[in-house]
Amino acid sequence: MAEVWIDPARCQGHARCFMLAPETFEIDDDGYGHVIAGREGSYDEENVRKAIRNCPERAIKVIGAEPAS
Numbered sequence: 001m002a003e004v005w006i007d008p009a010r011c012q013g014h015a016r017c018f019m020l021a022p023e024t025f026e027i028d029d030d031g032y033g034h035v036i037a038g039r040e041g042s043y044d045e046e047n048v049r050k051a052i053r054n055c056p057e058r059a060i061k062v063i064g065a066e067p068a069s
């Protein structure tokens, strides 16, 4: 099954992922994005695609799936 994750080495904390897919992403106290625990393999595909397209740092990855177009 495909899983979504955020690369902490790339994330710069713009919060666009949270704005576009709040059911999948959360923002920590320092402003960095994370996948909500338990949502890695269960998410709204369209919203996650939007988040991937809008992340300025290209920090959001989906493993085990075709790259988002």
Ligand code: SF4
Binding pocket: 006, 010, 011, 012, 013, 014, 015, 016, 017, 018, 031, 032, 033, 054, 055, 056, 057, 058, 059, 060
């Ligand atoms: S949009 Fe990208 S850089 Fe911004 S918080 Fe989300 S993952 Fe991090």
